Amino acid sequence: MPINEKQVEALAESQTSRSDEEGQEIKWTEAEEKALVRRIDFLVMPLLTLAFFALQLDRGNIGNAMTDFFLRDVGITQFQFNVGQQLLSAGIVILEIPSNIILYRVGPTVWIGAQILAWGFVAAFQAFQKGLGPFLATRLLLGLCEAGFIPAGLFTITRWYTREETTKRFSVYFLGNLFAGACSGLVAYGILQMRGICNLAGWQWLFLLEGLFTILVGIAFIAFFPLSTGKPVSILGIRYFSEREAQILQQRVLRDDPTKFQPRRNVTWGEIKDTLTNWRLLPHFFMTLLGMAPAHTMGAYAPLLVVSFGFDRLKSNAMLSIGAWALIVTNLLWGWAAAKTGQRGLMVFLGVLILWGFTIGNRVLVGSSNGNLRFGILVTATAFQANWHAVNGSWMALNARSAGERSVTLAIFVMSANIAGIIGSQVFQAKDAPLYYTGWTVIVALISVALFCSIVANLQYRLLNKFQKRTGEARYHY
Structure with a gap:
């Protein structure tokens, strides 16, 4: 059974009592604490964020590969490609909670580091796939190896920071994901032009080089990440705090x-x-499930959409980075505003509302011949497609009742985002190409329901607190 609030308070009091008896009660100044938090920011957050950067590069570069004749070279159809994307998301979902249970037992340094190395090797060797069987196998294996990484990082952050500090750090953590999205198009534009070198296609070089980068990140993570707050020492024996x-x-x-x-x-x-x-x-689960599904669709098909607007095949990858860089700004802004105002639910609602508006704009312009206008609306929608996601995660974590429950809650949070990938992978069908009238209609419907769920999530906590205030026990964050 989980420990209840009275048991938690008793445990905390007994811990303090033992400190008193042993003469180890610690007092510190605000300036001293701020200095420690800054050191945590420069030690813990960069490694977690860099790992997230590598994760997104390896699972998102397939959209760039699509612009370099990936389907033709591997020998698969668009429908088979969509199935492979579903297997990637399914692999993550299958092992999401088990991965976090293991994390809780062995600690982040060993488990997260091992995950990074595992998916790094898969990502690198998928450069040599050929045919439907190897394609499906590598996508599933990549998902299984990546399972649990994101909630593991989020849970690790909650162990190093106070509740009020976590919202900003969640947003910083997701910067790794967003920076990868912003850089991947630019990097792909350069690497894809290596087609022919050593008789390899451009997409093969893309998978190989980015996979090798991930392996190096995994080695660095294991070597330098501190074991815990109680034992802030790396595996190499480097002690970061007295x-x-x-x-x-x-x-x-x-x-x-x-x-x-x-x-x-x-x-x-x-x-x-x-x-x-x-x-x-x-409400959080369905908001993430439906609200993030279009982001998975765009991750795979946005470069091809830009090509359909009349732009160059390889340049489309670099052009999409505009929206990705803007998403970094909106992500930081949403995290800062949520922490500053304490209104996480409101910021989530506003984020989904803005995304809903630009999604309708994309649907209205499906038949437009103005490629520049379509591109402008598409990249603006990209700037708001996930800026509310990290705030939603911190909102869920704050309302967990124990450390174990928080770990499972964050796993569910990320599971919902990856189940969204199973949905998003089938939104665009070959028979609907190249304009995807039906696909864009489905996306509007998904975001509309997600918007409704954000309203329900806000209302439930406000009503529960209003009800509980009568007994003086209001406890939910909104």
């Missing part, structure tokens, strides 16, 4: 949120059951 500083790191997080005091190194079945039966997560 004993006193390590105690401050632990106590400041525990005092902010006693639920993070967890003497166990495993998630209980009770916590898993309570999380899976938590009806308050349903």
Whole structure:
């Protein structure tokens, strides 16, 4: 069974009492704490963000490969390509929760580092696939190896930062994803022109070089990431904080949120059951499931859409980076505004609302011959397609009742985003090409329901708090 609030408070008090008895009670100044947080920012966040950067490069570069005759060279159809994309998402979903249970037991340095190396090797060797069987196998294997990485990173952040600090750091973490989206088109534009070197296609060089980069990131992560707040030492023996500083790191997080005091190194079945039966997560789940599905569609097909607007085949990859760079700005803005105002639910609603508006614009312009206008609306929609996603994740984490439940909640959060990939991978069909009238109609419908779910998510917490205030127990963040 998960520990309840009274048990958590008792555990926290007993921890403090032991510190008092041993003469180890730590007091610190605000300036000292701020200095420690800055050091965490320069130690923990860069490695997690870099790993996320590598993840997105390896699972998103297939959209760039599509502009370099990937389907023809491998020998598959568009429908088979869509199935492969579904298998990638399915692989992530299958092992999402098991991966986080393992993380909880062995710690982030070993488990996350091993994941990075695993998917890095798969990403590199997929350069040599040929035929339907190898294509489907590598997409599934890539998903299985990547499963759990994103919620593992989010959970690790919650162990190093206080509740009010996590929203900004979640947004910073997702910058790795967004920077990859912004850089991948520019990088692909250069690498794809290597076609013919060593008798390899441009897309083969793309997979090979970006996979090798990921392997190097995995080695660096294992070598330098600190083991925990209580033991801020790398596997190589590099100590980043003194004993006193390590105690401050632990106590400041525990005092902010006693639920993070967890003497166990495993998630209980009770916590898993309570999380899976938590009806308050349903609006978040469906909002992410439906709201993020179009992002997966665009990840695979946006370069080809730009080509259909009348632009150059390879240059389309670089042109799309405009929207991706803008998404970085909106992501930071949403994270900052949510942390500043404390209104995470409102910022999520506004993000989905703006995306809904530009999605309607894309649908209205499907038949337009003005390629420049269509490109402008498409890249503007890209700038808002996921800026609310990280804020939604921090919102869910804040309302978890224990560390174990928080771990499973974040796994569900990322599972919903990857199930969205299963949906998004089949939105655009070959028979609907090149304008995709039906596809864009489906996208409008998906975002419309996601917008409704964001309203429900906001209302449920406000109503629950209003009801609980009568007994003085209002506790939900919105």
